Amino acid sequence: MHDITQTVSNFVDLNWMNMTYLFLVGFIGGLVSGFIGSGGAFVLTPGMMSMGVPGLVAVASNMCHKFPKALVGAIKRAKYGQVDIKLGLIMGASAEAGVLIGAQIQENIKRSFGDAGSNLYVSVAFVVVLAIVGGFVLGDAFKSKKNTQIEVEEEEVTRIAKWIQSINIPGTMIYFRSLNAKVSVLFTIPLGFATGMLAATIAVGGFIGVPSMIYLLGAPSLMASATELVIAFVMGMGGSFKYALHGLVDIRLAMIILAGSLFGIQLGAIGTTYVKGYMIKLVMGTIMVIVLFSRALMIPVYLSQLNLISHLGETMVKILKASSFAIMVLALLFGGLMVLGALVKGIKEEKRLEKGLSVT
Amino acid sequence: MAKQSKKKLLSKMIIYGIGTVILYVLLLTNQDLVNQKFTLGGFYALLPIGTAFIFSFIHGNFTSYFWTVIGIEAKKRREIK
Numbered sequence: 488m489h490d491i492t493q494t495v496s497n498f499v500d501l502n503w504m505n506m507t508y509l510f511l512v513g514f515i516g517g518l519v520s521g522f523i524g525s526g527g528a529f530v531l532t533p534g535m536m537s538m539g540v541p542g543l544v545a546v547a548s549n550m551c552h553k554f555p556k557a558l559v560g561a562i563k564r565a566k567y568g569q570v571d572i573k574l575g576l577i578m579g580a581s582a583e584a585g586v587l588i589g590a591q592i593q594e595n596i597k598r599s600f601g602d603a604g605s606n607l608y609v610s611v612a613f614v615v616v617l618a619i620v621g622g623f624v625l626g627d628a629f630k631s632k633k634n635t636q637i638e639v640e641e642e643e644v645t646r647i648a649k650w651i652q653s654i655n656i657p658g659t660m661i662y663f664r665s666l667n668a669k670v671s672v673l674f675t676i677p678l679g680f681a682t683g684m685l686a687a688t689i690a691v692g693g694f695i696g697v698p699s700m701i702y703l704l705g706a707p708s709l710m711a712s713a714t715e716l717v718i719a720f721v722m723g724m725g726g727s728f729k730y731a732l733h734g735l736v737d738i739r740l741a742m743i744i745l746a747g748s749l750f751g752i753q754l755g756a757i758g759t760t761y762v763k764g765y766m767i768k769l770v771m772g773t774i775m776v777i778v779l780f781s782r783a784l785m786i787p788v789y790l791s792q793l794n795l796i797s798h799l800g801e802t803m804v805k806i807l808k809a810s811s812f813a814i815m816v817l818a819l820l821f822g823g824l825m826v827l828g829a830l831v832k833g834i835k836e837e838k839r840l841e842k843g844l845s846v847t
Numbered sequence: 848m849a850k851q852s853k854k855k856l857l858s859k860m861i862i863y864g865i866g867t868v869i870l871y872v873l874l875l876t877n878q879d880l881v882n883q884k885f886t887l888g889g890f891y892a893l894l895p896i897g898t899a900f901i902f903s904f905i906h907g908n909f910t911s912y913f914w915t916v917i918g919i920e921a922k923k924r925r926e927i928k
Binding site: 498501551552554555556558559562563567724727728731732733734735736737738739741742745746749750752753754756757760761830833834837 | 867871874875878881882885886887888889891892893894895896898899900902903906907909910911913914919920921922923
């Protein structure tokens with residue numbers, strides 16, 4: 488890492504264009520993560536790299552904006568009673584271990600197969616995880632929406648979560664208020680670990696963290712997405728510190744993104760107070776499925792670089808890369824619009840209700 | 848909301864807003880120094896981490912008051928029976 492430290496001693500020059508771009512992406516990323524617990528990193532990191540920021544500095548700087556953002560978001564949502572701090576801290580600590588192992592695997596792959604091999608691994612991880620988890624979350628969101636329409640208030644705890652909650656392993660049982668039940672840490676530790684592994688691989692651990700808290704542990708969506716912010720804080724701070732020890736954090740980039748994302752995260756957090764649980768699943772599932780297509784487009788590029796398929800022309804590679812990035816931006820924008828839409832609708836309804844109450 | 852508390856919120860927003868502007872001006876006008884010192888690694892890792900905490904406190908409070916002042920607030924809890 489020391490060689491890299493020397494090459495990054497000259498950080499990129501910041502101009503107004505770059506700063507505005509980072510601020511805006513930060514804002515939308517914040518909006519989404521205030522709502523679903525994570526998001527934004529998949530656009531921010533490649534976005535910074537396209538400005539000429541070296542890959543590791545982009546990852547490090549993104550992480551250094553993520554943990555203060557998650558902290559502010561977690562505090563805000565804790566005020567609404569949505570955070571399970573105990574679950575967040577326990578999963579966060581195991582996620583930290585997952586990040587370390589995940590980063591090690593990444594390094595080994597890079598050493599053995601080069602950049603293309605490592606990129607292929609990341610993209611395949613994206614596609615596999617997002618296809619399975621994203622597809623499931625989105626499908627369930629539509630089902631929950633139907634339930635909500637027939638006035639079923641509570642989200643149903645899945646059968647597997649009920650089974651996990653029913654297992655009693657003496658000495659490992661902890662009561663979690665989000666689950667209103669005792670669960671063995673032997674279940675939460677691997678889930679946290681998987682969240683960390685995913686965060687180290689595709690930068691968005693929440694895509695495993697939130698669904699696992701909902702479907703495997705039995706937490707309500709609103710509490711799972713809020714608790715994810717605690718996990719993101721623990722993971723992000725540990726990661727940022729590790730990168731900062733090697734001088735890889737460009738604090739200017741991190742703080743400019745933070746400038747936008749703190750506006751966003753407050754708004755996203757406020758938005759959660761107006762929605763039912765299925766909305767969290769809907770936004771998360773939609774983003775996951777759109778991002779899945781974006782990454783799937785890049786797989787042929789890496790396969791061709793590894794000579795596993797016939798060589799792709801330069802124009803083709805450019806088109807695929809540009810479309811992939813554009814779809815990723817679209818995923819974030821779409822997520823942001825859904826959150827804003829839910830917020831505006833909620834506020835309007837609230838005002839209507841208030842008027843009605845004051846009349847009667 | 849009572850008039851006075853709105854005034855209070857506004858003044859808090861302004862105070863944290865000024866604090867935020869000062870922080871960003873300091874950061875952006877001292878880029879060379881920041882780039883040099885914050886990337887030394889080792890013990891100096893505390894500089895970027897500490898900065899992130901300070902910014903998140905001041906700017907986080909500002910953004911919170913900002914949305915409240917312009918009228919975007921969380922849903923009020925009421926008992927529905």
